[in-house]
Amino acid sequence: MGxxxxxxxxxxxxxxxxNPACNKNCSYKAGVTTAARTFDxxxxxxxxxxxxxxxxxxxxxxxxxxxxxxxxxxxxxKPGVQNGPNFDTVAGTxxxxxxxxxx
Numbered sequence: 001m002g003x004x005x006x007x008x009x010x011x012x013x014x015x016x017x018x019n020p021a022c023n024k025n026c027s028y029k030a031g032v033t034t035a036a037r038t039f040d041x042x043x044x045x046x047x048x049x050x051x052x053x054x055x056x057x058x059x060x061x062x063x064x065x066x067x068x069x070x071x072x073x074x075x076x077x078k079p080g081v082q083n084g085p086n087f088d089t090v091a092g093t094x095x096x097x098x099x100x101x102x103x
Contacts, residue, residue: 048069
């Protein structure tokens with residue numbers, strides 16, 4: 001979290017966790033992903049986050065895409081809303097977000 005001009009708190013707050021069962025040495029366990037993007041999906045003025053992840057082991061099917069709607073304070077509503085089916089492949093980690101054309 002930002003604390004002022006160009007400064008940040010030394011410890012971050014946990015605002016979203018796709019694998020709350022693992023908090024340490026989780027690099028090859030479910031919930032690790034690089035497929036996350038922000039967008040205001042419900043157009044309420046609060047950024048939401050879409051996450052695609054493999055939910056049994058990292059990089060190994062099956063996978064899913066979930067949207068977590070923003071609360072407007074840097075945290076997200078729980079649980080997230082699954083977008084589409086569970087995929088039998090890693091396709092859930094591949095997606096594009098919309099690009100807003102108008103302000």
